[in-house]
Amino acid sequence: MLYNLLCKFASTIFSGVLITIHTKNTQSKKNMKTSIFTPRFLFITATIILAAISRVLPHPPNFTPIGAMALFGGACFVNKKITFIIPLLAMFISDCILELIAGIGFHDTIIYVYASFALITLIGINIRNNAKANNIILASLISSVLFFAITNFGVWAATGFAFGMKGLLNTYIIAIPFYGNTPFGSFFVNTVIGDIFYCGILFGSLYLAKIKFPALRAA
Numbered sequence: 001m002l003y004n005l006l007c008k009f010a011s012t013i014f015s016g017v018l019i020t021i022h023t024k025n026t027q028s029k030k031n032m033k034t035s036i037f038t039p040r041f042l043f044i045t046a047t048i049i050l051a052a053i054s055r056v057l058p059h060p061p062n063f064t065p066i067g068a069m070a071l072f073g074g075a076c077f078v079n080k081k082i083t084f085i086i087p088l089l090a091m092f093i094s095d096c097i098l099e100l101i102a103g104i105g106f107h108d109t110i111i112y113v114y115a116s117f118a119l120i121t122l123i124g125i126n127i128r129n130n131a132k133a134n135n136i137i138l139a140s141l142i143s144s145v146l147f148f149a150i151t152n153f154g155v156w157a158a159t160g161f162a163f164g165m166k167g168l169l170n171t172y173i174i175a176i177p178f179y180g181n182t183p184f185g186s187f188f189v190n191t192v193i194g195d196i197f198y199c200g201i202l203f204g205s206l207y208l209a210k211i212k213f214p215a216l217r218a219a
Contacts, residue, residue, distance in 0.1 A: 068201075072206075
C-alpha cells in the first residue's frame, strides 16, 4: 500500500513538472530569469525529491542516493541560495518518513551524515561549470570516500572515542570487507556503487530532458 502511494505521488510530481515545462518552454529567457521557479528548478527539485523518496524502498545497506542528491543539487541548481536548501530539505523529509515507518530516520550519527551531505554539495558546486561525465564520476568517487570517512568517524565518536586512534582505525576496517558472502556485502562498496548509480540516473535524466526541453538548460 505504501509503495503504491509513493508511486502515485511520484507520478503526480513528474506529471506536474512536465506540464509546467511544456507551458513555460515558449516563454522568453528574460521572463524565466525573473523567477526562481523556472522549469529547470522544478525539474531538478522533483528529481531530487523522487530520489529521496527511493530511500524508503527496500535496498542494500548504504546503497542510497544520498551522495548523488547532494552532488546533483550542487552541480545543477543555478541559484546558490537553494543549492543547499532543497537537497537538505528533501533529505530531512525522507529521514522523517523513515523514522515514522521504521524508526531508523534519526540516529546517533545523523549529524555526521548531514555534515558529509553539505560537503558533497560543495563538491557539486565545484564541478557546476564543467559537469562532464568524467568529472561527475570522479566527484562521485571522492564523495563516496568523504561520506565513508565522516560517517564512520561519527560511529567511532558515538562510542565515546573508544580505544583512541586504534578504535577509529578498527571502525574503518570493519566497514570495508564483504560480509555474509552477498554481492552487496560491503558498506563502503555499496556507497561507491550507489553514488555512481544514482548520479547516472540524476545527471542522465537532466541531460536527456534538456534535449527535449531547451528551457531546462542553464541560462
